[in-house]
Amino acid sequence: MERIHSLYLHVPFCTWVCKYCDFNAYAVLEGLIPPYVEALSHEIDIAGTELPIGPLETVFIGGGTPSLLTAAQVRQVMERVRAIGLAPGAEVTLEANPSNITGPNVEGWLAAGVNRLSIGVQSLQPDALRFLERLHSGMDAIAAIRTARAGGFANVNADLLFGVPGVNLAAWLDTLEAVLAEGVQHLSAYELTVESATRLGQEVRTGLVRMPDADDQLEQYWAAAARLEAAGLAHYEISNWAQPGYTCRHNLAAWNYESYLGCGAGAHSMFRLDDGSTERRWNLKGPHAYIKQASETGRALDGAETLSPERARGEAAMIGVRLLDGTGSARDFPEERRRLVGAGLLLEDNHLVRLTRRGVELANQVGAAFLVEVASPQQRKG
Ligand code: SF4
Known part of the structure; x- marks a missing residue:
């Protein structure tokens, strides 16, 4: 098996499940966070003894909303990651909701070894944030970027959504411009997609919501691409732009088809095997089942498949x-x-x-x- 240098850690808890969300995310289960962190720590320990892993070049703590973890919990997880072996200069990303980005949290995350913050801004338009059911305001998101940068994060990504019903081209570019003005090093812009199992999917099916047509979405996409490139952020992947030296190394490894380990509820792993085949594995999705299984055994495998060379x-x-x-x-x-x-x-x-x-x-x-x-x-x- 190829040696693994990338680790993804999933944190499936959110304060509220946004109506477009198709991720493995759960609301009102924050009480499970302490046992979840223990289970996750145990899974990392066991993986470190069973797999050819490390030194880790990239770690990505994603969700859900990993910023719901206290700084001490992030530190606990990072201690287990360090026990596997963290390469000097490794990229360690934490996804954060603007509402959780406070001075003390920023200080705690940096002290724990996080060096890249990916902030779920999504939009700065009040109507869009209401439509998406985000719990933060546009001003909260701008304040969060400022707090992160002032607190010492030198590598900040903002996630944005375009193609949101009711947001025209001018309003979308206003959001983009305001986020760019904050000096983020990396920007991801995703089209709002309608997944059938979400509440948005239901609203579109029943005619309650009408999505912008494909031409309008493409117009917003290419207008953003032009603006971002003019601002010096290179368009290196379909939905991602970065200042020189700030591409997301974790995602680049996945796009370059390098092996990665995923730990946490519903996390996926990909291992390249010596005969040219690939093994994919995925964990139990539900937090309760994951905690029980990972706490007891250090593993929470739900299924696996092998792809021919x-x-x-x-x-x-x-x-x-x-x-x-x-x-x-x-x-x-x-x-x-x-x-x-x-x-x-x-x-x-x-x-x-x-x-x-x-x-x-x-x-x-x-x-x-x-x-x-x-x-x-x-x-x-x-
Ligand atoms: S905050 Fe992110 S992960 Fe959580 S429900 Fe909203 S879109 Fe999904």
Whole structure:
């Protein structure tokens, strides 16, 4: 098995489940956080003894809302991570809700070893925040970025959503401009997507909410891309922009199809095996079941699948084409490459391929082209 240098830790608790949210997140279970942190710590310990892992180059504490953990709980988790081995200069990201970004928390997270903060701003427009059911205001989000930077975070990401009903192009660009003015080093802009199992999905199905049409969403996306690049943030992945030296190393490792371990409820892992195949594993999703299983055994496996070497190469290409500077991961698919270049969706540049503007707009279809004709993976329960 390839050595693992990236670790994802999932914290599934939120104060409120936003109506568009399709993540493994639960409200009103904050009372479970202390036993959850114990269970997570135990899972990290056991993984450290059983897997070829470390030194870790990247750690990403995501959710849910990991900023609901106290600084002491983050420190406890990071001590277990350090026991596995943390490379000098490792990137350690914590996802944070603006409401939790206070001076003392910032100080505590930095002291625990977190060096990158990813802030869920989403929008600064009051109507959009109400629509999305975010519990913070736009002013809270701006204050949070300022508190993080003033407190010592030199690597800050802001997550934004575009294509929100009722937010026109001018209002979207106002949000973008105001966030850029705060000097964030990294910005992720995601289209608001409608997942059928969410309350937003239900509202769209029943006609209560009408989403902006695809042309309006693309207009907002490309307008943001132009503005961000003009501000010196390079567009390095479909939804991500960064100042030089501030790309998200954790996500880059995943897009480059490197092995990672996921710990926590519902967390996924990906291991590249020596014969070219890939093993995917996922944990029990529910916090109660996860806590019970991980506390008792240090493991919480729900299922696993093995992808054949051919399927793994297809998956690497599907994920790799998201990198806008180009990827060599599609080299084993000359036929598909030729077809996609002919369709104006890919450009060939030496041994690399990269998406054209139209290819970016149809990135999911482009990626899926590399999986065609490859047999389905073998699944098994944990
Ligand atoms: S804060 Fe994030 S993870 Fe939690 S419910 Fe809202 S969108 Fe989902």
